[in-house]
Amino acid sequence: MLAYRAFLTAGCALAVLSQAAAAQTAAQTAAVPAPAPVSQLVKAVDIPYQEFTLKNGLRVIVHTDRKAPIVAVSVWYDVGSKHEPKGKTGFAHLFEHLMFNGSENAPGDFFEPLQQVGATDFNGTTYFDRTNYFETVPTKALARALYLESDRMGHLTGAITQGVLDEQRGVVQNEKRQGDNQPYGLLRYKATEGLFPADHPYGHTTIGSMADLDAASLADVKNWFRSHYGPNNAVLVLAGDIDVATARPLVERYFGDIPRGPESVAPPAPVPTGLPGPAKEVMKDRVAATMVFKEWAVPGLNDKDAAGLQVAAGVLGGLASSRFDNVLVKGEKLAVQASAEYEPFAQVGTFQLTAIVRPGVDANLVSQRLDQLVAEFLKTGPTADEVNRYVTSTLSSRIDGLEAVGGFGGKATALAEGALYSNDPGFYKKQLAALAAQTPASVKAAADRWLSRPSYELQIVNGERDAYADAKAVPPAKVVEAPTPAVKGDRGPLPEVGEIAGLSFPKVERTKLSNGIELIYANRSVVPITQAVLSFDAGVAADVADKLGTQQLTLAMMDEGTKGLNSIQIAEARERLGAAIDSGSSADRTTLSLRVPSANLAAGTQLWADIARAPSFPESELGRVKNQQLAGIAQELTSPQGLVQRVLPKLVSAGSPYAKAQGSGDAAAVQSLTRADLVAFQQAWLRPDKAKIFVVSDRPLAEVRQVMEARFGDWKPSGTPGTKTFPATVNGVTPRIVLIDRPDSPQSLIAGASPTGLKGTDDLLPLEVGNDALGGSFLGRLNMDLREDRHWSYGVQGNYSRKAMAVPYVVYAPVQADQTGPAVAALRDDVTQYVTTKPMTQDEFTRAINSGTRSLSGDFETSDNVLAAMQSNDLYGRPDDYYATITQKYRALTLPQVTQATKAVIDPARFVWVVVGEAAKVKPQLDTLGLPVEVMPAAAVAGTPPASVAK
Template sequence: MRFSKTFTAMAVATVLLGGCQATAQQNSANNAAVVQQQNLPDVAISYESFTLDNGLTVVVHEDRKAPIVAVNVWYGVGSKDERPGITGFAHLFEHLMFNGTENYDDEYFGPFERAGATDMNGTTNSDRTNYFQNVPTPALDMALWMESDRMGHLLGAVTQDKLDEQRGVVQNEKRQGEAQPYGRVFGFLAEQTFPQGHPYSWTTIGSLEDLNAASLEDVHQWFNDYYGAANAVVVLAGDIDVATAKEKMQHYFGHIAPGKPLKKLQSWVAKSEGTKRATMEDNVPASRIYKLWNTAEMGTADSEYLSMLVDILASGKNSRLYQRLVYDEQIASMVSGFQYERVLAGQFFVIADAKPGVDMRRIEAIIDEELAKIIAEGPTAEEVARTKFSTIAGFVRGAERIGGFGGKSDILAAGQVYHNNPGFYEQSMETLKAATPADIQNAAKRWLTDGAFVLDVVPQPNYAAAEAQADRSALPEVGELPQLDLPEVNTFTLSNGLEVALAERHDVPTVQMRLVIDSGYAADFGGKVGTASYTMSMLREGTTSRDSLSLSKELETLGTNLSAGASLDSSSISMDTLVTNLAPSLEIMADVLMNPAFSDEEIKRKRGLWLENIKKEKAQPTAQAYRVLPQLIFGDNHAYSVPFTGSGTEASIQSLTRADLVNHAETWLRPDLSRLVIVGATTEAEIKPLLEQYFADWQAPASAAPEKQFSAVAPQTEARVFLIDQPGTPQSTIIAGQLAPSGNVENAEVIDVMNTILGGSFTSRLNMNLREDKGWSYGARTGWVGADEAGLLLASAPVQTDKTKESIEEILKELNGYLGDNPASAAELEKVIANKTAKLPGAYETKGALLRSIVDTLEKGKDMEWLEAYGQRVEAIELDTVRTSADDILRPDALTWVIIGDLSQIEEDVRALNLGPVTKLDSNGNPL
């Protein structure tokens, strides 16, 4: 278990740009000293565990910093427990268990939304299924009632209609995944790299044929086989103690049957011999090589060593392969790698995207060269020290949270389910800390010298269920929720005029900050689109005293995250560091801000990667739509008529010069256009002298500060349709947009609530229609982009190709109904208000969440009292106001539609709808 670095294959399949690069030779004495003095922190997650008489394991972690409790339920069943012919059942059941129980036969999310649950989801992988949510403490009984109801009282609610509905949703999820570039790769690799019948030789989502063949009897039998109490673990973390947990768990779960005795495989590594090769043709923007080896299973020392090795070899900008392939030889636009840790077997992946015209064998030869060097010589001590620190720093940041992916409840549950030990992370950490270059070298020798693929039980105790105690006739009431109480924000000004806002939070020894600059994509108006994003990204590519590789290595050694980027209305530099390394990290941040090198060599390197990324955006339907839609709505003469990805166009990026970047930085990166917001374990007395020390030389020029230029834009008066062809895709992507108010209007909360009812949440009208009722889409939403000057209201739905016309009709039916005979209801408003207010106490658990909200509040010209009063403003919203907002904003008859799909299958149907003039566009948004 590699802490928060355990990846899923499907997540890796969608990586667009990443990096790995070899260690640079120009290591400074300062870096060497840091390595020698490296002190790896000890991280302890206290817990107690107990087992109910029915075999249900419960793990409790007490953390009283916020009045919330994470409820994390893991079942020891995943796709590895299936067999050929019944694949996809574990994942299908993940969906079915959100669709109501015998005692609450309704959408599972409803009570949780009202109670303000956060970090709520369910996931399935090869080895387990989990369901998790953070709830305010008064809602704990409700959450336990709901979780115990679907564990012990589900099957009576699993009907043929629900099976058919969720089967359709899962099939659309599969289609949506396979419609993405490289979306079919991991299914093919599973079949080719494990022997027939191996539990990892199929994907978690399963096959369409097996899903279609699943009968209601099959599905009921699957639940009876695997979802007993003795095959489950419940972790409660947060505002709770063991005594309370024992009482509540016995009350709600004690009566549930243990379930059947199970036979479970413990290891099946399937190490290969020889090299096997395969070629797949697919609709992708770049050639990509996958090279992988079957390796040691999760929990072994070798799996830990290989996880460290892949960081050194192929993960991140300081890895060896990034330097060779992306940085030095510039023959690849992306390199990534991961040790795919699973219970029965592991796999070691290296992935690279070739630049146009580059022979894939040339890239493979370099991969083999760098791997051979490590096998022959081992990694350097500095490389090992760096990956130890960065891994543990990531673990520390994850352990700030009680729930969600990588949070404390997740860590404890994984330890119990995978290793029968909630504290297994300590063993992993000890292995990591003790690892030597020789350990990593020897693991590479054992596992990576042969067998490459290139594309590439125990008797059950006598458990017995107790008599039922919980009243199953009614859902427990959620108690009175605590009021939002945020830390005070202290503001002060540096000698150079820079405004600083500080919110102290001393829970874990980290500090996060963001320097916000009033520029963004809108500052490109009248110039070359993409300049703001490109300039900000170049800040991380070296300063006058640190080259790009040295800068990245120094940050990694400190365990500091530093990023720079731009959004529509602002640019920013963000930093997240450990308190012990605050001073050197601030020195680097200031250097990046004030002394960017903008070297021609780095500009050239980045340009190639940037252009490749634009190509990948065009291959991804939603990204492509967000590239062309702004110009269609705002027209040619507006600061917002730019690709909302921020990447610009091929022509504008090709024409960017060093002078353009220098001019943008000198014009816009100035203290009188900026604000520094800080959240973390520091005080004004501690940090202000450091800020003065490092930022005092950053002075505003004598010239007046620039202002962004905005022109008027008239709302569209009639509907228009724009079609983009993507031959062979199994899905159509539908995006419909219109002008809307800016995010700074006084009734912003009303607009947000109006949108949430329509399409802004899982249980919103649009998603319940297209996903839950029809099963045509994996998810459909509406969203309000509330920018500073103007806004957009967007409806989006990726749908199966043969339901494109019908889906457009349903979108229009929902919009017109909202304005006509089916306006927002009192019940819908009450649900949304309950959700938005009840989740507030847990909404600011992390520094990052608090930082984002403070930044947004200050950018709107508001203060913390305004932020804390958010719940009161929402609770005061009246139904008539929501309806009026919809009437004022929604224009279903004047939408701009962008529809991307196989036009040979959908164009005739779309034209038959007679929505308005139809124009076909090329991938750049130009009319054909």
């Protein structure tokens, strides 16, 4: 669907430099070690492959990567929303869902046999140009995955019944509602209509219209399948522990007998030369801040200008040191966030500018300044340093992403995209080469050609939301349907799965720096990237009780300046190194993380350590960063998720430091914070005696330790360390429903939580196994009931929210507004039955054990996965080899043990519920459930944030 950003994330920024300050920048950054050249980074990106084509036209691409006993299976069909005729919008996406509901020889949910074999990264997506399906499976389960993919390619239509269609139609419509229910959620429709003519292939969104989805008939969808899903319109990529000699006979066996279908033809899709309607429009929505959105239609990814447009977007609004950030956010303080993005499709592209206007500022002024900044860029072009910084940052991110063989962005995706969009699996190399070859002149020329034309502008302002078209009302009864029998003969049973190789978790080594900081290290040599986390024993639980938001503001100010560098110098140095330096926090830990090409390890860690050890918290930037956090608080009061996250912790963790987890904090408190408050928090909590360093790198421990010793070994604490105090016993909750009134909500977000009396240091494995069948997986009863059986929701989950000192059980369920009350009742019934009359079955237990043990190699495929596991093991007091030995722990469990453990901690009578929805429609439904219902307006959740603070 049309790309649009999540807004009001905390940023790092500074005022525009004067000429004198610019000269100072050059002098100070000269002290930072020189980064590796772009050419060295380009060479690190390589995905060798071989390919063959079956007689029926199926194109098969194979990449061998033996790092783990797993294979990514990725099937890409040349059909997307651009192929949809008038009256059938949303069909491609609807069919994506239908293809997960079983095929003629593999009836039932597609995820069942995949979860049994321990598949990871399994999903499907649809966009303008394609529909794709992907899963990463253990090598010994490859035959099963190919059987399943081939059966839905060649043997699907007999499994599509009216009941299946109605079920998935409801799911898709709730997916649409879920997106529409967000602040600015209707932007994608208005912007698409404003940029493209209605009859243009890219002139409607991938999600489609409710009316067209309502009108889809069984004959329509079957004809759609026959017209588009033949093997000659597909690309199959196998990446991982596989080679061509092994792949070819398997693919021939499972796909070779599928007949060719009609050829998919790309519809004519020229870049529009003019706008179909007004160049400027205003839309009303219940938002906390006005958005100014501008967009151009531009060429797609195969055009010679694609790389230049990508760099132009990065320089204007993609870098931390972008021109929009430096001028609009940090210099003139007209916006709290500003960005630019080039989104290339196969035949066209879009170039988007977005600014979230600072409260009290005229949106038209921001619009004018965006135009002026673009005009200045077209006049002068970027500098060579800007081009180099963007290219280096982009290459670093791409190298890191290609560690994975599959999923949403791994190597299989790169090969498939190239084959489908550009008829070249190796097209990624051409893209990177074109990017590395960009110069100020080439970027200016591309921008001149396309951004000098008129843009479409949309302003979204606060007000009663513009009219929203929902689906037809449907009866609330469950769809009950007999399993679909095989109707085209027996292809034989699902292939057996061989013995799955055990997890080879990297060895974790521990050492200490001179000052006692512990260094926990693991070696991964797949990509030349080092990832490190400086983890402090702080977290949300350490936030200042009467000044909630102190920790977040402190972290947001950390890279606004150090003793040696200012914010722009920090951002530019980071970009030159291709380094990502980020801050974050969980309930128990506060982190400063680093990801950097290992060739730039010395320079990257020098910058990282400077931010960690010597933040200056400049007074000149404090007002602006406060405004950004205040705007974030205001946004949370318009977001269903933001409202739940602010209210639920106070109810389920009353009396505990974990109750401090209230979004971005208290508005009045944030407004009153001073530089001294931030310094005090940093000195109490972000200090060496509360720190550990976790590293995953291709460089040896000796080298890593030497670098970390040089950066942190002489760091000494000062002042008194902070302390966290947890109550000896957990306060009980008062079962009730808290209804947060959010008008104009097509969905309600339901969240339920109950304390368990557990700690994160307890052995939760039996409980996690037990939860697999309740709320922990797609096949869990909560999701299958509300999504698949009743089709009231796009997805439901229930999980143990693990913290060091508490583990509440939490359920999340976004549901269509008219079924809010029945959905809460269904959730309560499902949980109650699970711990009483309908406990986990032997089949569910077996599936959970199989999934848990067989998925391990996929679960820990990347350095990100390993780094997260190292931190979790340390936090919960588990041995460093916990995951290397977890298979034996799984296999020692029994069904009675799991059932008893689950019943002992989940009490349906102890749940407190938070519902975010339109009270006028929802409260009468909730009043029938036998629980007290408290209603509060969304604005009362955190008080009314001040509009702004002084510059």
